[in-house]
Amino acid sequence: MDDLLKTALRQIQQEIDAAFDVIIPVPQDTRAKLVQAMRYAVIGGGKRLRPLLLCATADIHGVDRSASVRAGAALEAIHVYSLVHDDLPCMDDDELRHGKPTVHRAFDEATAVLAGDALNDLAFEILSDPATSGDPFTRIELVRTLALASGHHGMAGGQMMDLVAENETFDLPTITRLQQLKTGALLGAAVEMGAILGRVPPEGRTHLRGYARDIGLAFQIADDLIDHEGDAEAAGKAVGKDAAAGKQTFVSLLGAERARAQAQMLVEQAIEYLQHYGSEADLLRAVARFIVERDR
Amino acid sequence: MDDLLKTALRQIQQEIDAAFDVIIPVPQDTRAKLVQAMRYAVIGGGKRLRPLLLCATADIHGVDRSASVRAGAALEAIHVYSLVHDDLPCMDDDELRHGKPTVHRAFDEATAVLAGDALNDLAFEILSDPATSGDPFTRIELVRTLALASGHHGMAGGQMMDLVAENETFDLPTITRLQQLKTGALLGAAVEMGAILGRVPPEGRTHLRGYARDIGLAFQIADDLIDHEGDAEAAGKAVGKDAAAGKQTFVSLLGAERARAQAQMLVEQAIEYLQHYGSEADLLRAVARFIVERDR
Secondary structure (H helix, E strand, O other), X not given: OOHHHHHHHHHHHHHHHHHHHHHOOOOOOOOHHHHHHHHHHHXXXXXXXXXXXXXXXXXXXXXXXXXXXXXXXXXXXXXXHHHHHHOOOOOOOOOEEOOEEOHHHXXXXXXXXXXXXXXXXXXXHHHHOOXXXXXXXXXXXXXXXXXXXXXXXXXXXXXXXXXXXXXXXXOHHHHHHHHHHHHHHHHHHHHHHHHHHOOXXXXXXXXXXXXXXXXXXXXXXXXXXHHHHOOHHHHOOOOOHHHHOOOOOHHHHHOHHHHHHHHHHHHHHHHHOOOOOOHHHHHHHHHHHHHHHOOO | OOHHXXXXXHHHHHHHHHHHHHHOOOOOOOOHHHHHHHHHHHOOOOXXXXXXXXXXXXXXXXXXXXXXXXXXXXXXXXXXXXXXXXXXXXXXXXXXXXXXXXXXXXXXXXXXXXXXXXXXXXXXXXXXXXXXXXXXXXXXXXXXXXXXXXXXXXXXXXXXXXXXXXXXXXXXXXXHHHHHHHHHHHHHHHHHHHHHHOOOOHHHOHHHXXXXXXXXXXXXXHHHHHHHHOOHHHHOOOOOHXXXXXXXXHHHHHOHHHHHHHXXXXXXXXXXXXXXXXXXXXXXXXXXXXXXXXXX
C-alpha cells in the first residue's frame, strides 16, 4: 500500500470514529443500550473505504472536509447497518466482524435488529441536517442518492439476490448484476455523493461513475478471491463460506487466475476513467490499486 | 364512527394501496421475492391512521392530494417496516398481523429482515423524489422530520425502552416517555409532515403539535385497553401479551377505569388545540374521538 493511501486511511478512520462519537452520544435513559449497540457497530472497525472514496472525490472538488466526513459517516451508517443485519442468525449467522463479536453476540438479536434499523435512519438524519450542507438542494440530492443505493433498487436488492443464490445456479451476468447491487451501489454512491457535495453537475459525473462501477466489481472479485484463498484472521471474519453454501462466485465461475486477471483489468480501466484529472486524483487511483492488492 | 371519518378512512386506504402499487412494481429479476414481501407487508392492511392524519392536516392547508398521499406512503412504509421487524421471532414473535400471517411466516425470516430494511429506505426514496414536492426545501424538511421520528431519537428508541421494560419495572413517567417515542413520534411526524407540505412555518405548528402529542398518548392508552380487554379477532393480532410478558402498561399502572378516563381527557384536550380552526379540521377532531372508541 502506498504512503498516500496509508495516511488517508488512517485519517478517515479517525475522522469517522470522531464523527460518530459526536453524533450519537449515549443518552442518560433506557435507550442507552440501543445507542451503545449502534456505537459498538460503527466506532472502531472497518477500513472506511466508502467514506474514503466519498471524501477523496469531494477533496478533488474543494469541499469542506467536515461536510464530506459527515456525508461519509451517513454512508458508513448504511454500510454498517447492512453488516449488522447480514450477520444475524437468520441471515449469514456470523460470530465475528472486524475481529470482534458481531452485534447480536455482544448484545442480543433484538438489539441487533433495532440497532441496524436505527443506523439506517441515522444516515438520513445526518444527511438532512444543515450541518452537512447549507444548501437544501445538495442535502436532498445526497438523501436521494443514498436512498436509491440502499433499498430494493440497490444494496437490499443485491442481498435478496444473494439469498436466492444459495438455492439457484446463477450465470456470470446474473452474478455481476448481483454484485453491482450488493456492493457496487454503495461504492457508486460514495463517489456520486462526493461529486454532489462538490457541485459537479450530473453530466460531469460520467467518468467518476465509470471509475466507481469498475472498482466496485473489482472489489467484489477480490472479495471472492479472499474468501477462496484468504485466512479468517486477515479477513477479520469467517472465510470459505460461499463455497460451503454452494454459491456461485466470480472465482467458481472464472477460476482464480482469470478472476484475478479480470479484477486487474477493471482496476486499470477504472484508473483510465480518471485520465483528465491530474495529481489531485492520485488518492482515487491508489484506492483502485489497493482494491486488488487487499488479499495479498 | 362518524360518516366523515368512515369515508376518509376508506379513501386513504385505497389511495395508499394504489400509491404502493405504483411505487414498487415487482421487478422481472431475482429481486422479485424482496419486492413481493414488501408489497405483502404494505398493501391491503392496516387502518392507515398515520397517512390519514398527514393528509387531513395537509388538506386543511390546501396541499395537492397526490403530494400528501406520497408523503403518507413514506410515513406508512416506516410504520410497516417497524411492524415487520417487531413481529420477528427475536422480537415479539407474532404469527398474525392485520389478520394474516406475518411476513416471516408467509416468507422467511431473512426476507422479513430485508423487506423491513428496504421499506425503511423506500420511505426516504419517496420523500426525496421531486414527485412528492417540487421544492427541495420542503422535501428535505420532510426527510429530516421522518428520520428524527424513526431512529434512536424516536420510534427505535421507544422500541428499545419497550424491550428493556420486559425486565425492569417502569414508573408512569417512564412508560409515558416510552410510548411518546414508540408510537407518539410517528403520529407527531404525520401532523408535522402535513404542515410542512402546507408550508406552515415551524412557529405556526405549536397547536398541531399539541394535538398530535395528546392523541398519540390517548392512542397508546387505548391500545393498552384493547390488549387488556379486547379479543384477538377484533385486534387482528395477539392480545394479552403485555400482561403475560410482565410489562407495565397504562392499564396496569392506572387501572382500566382511570386509564380510560385519562385517554378521554387527552382527546378532549387534543380537540381544544384545534379551536382556532373551523370545520376544515373536523376530520382531525373525528380522528381524535375515534382513537378512544376503537376498542368498543
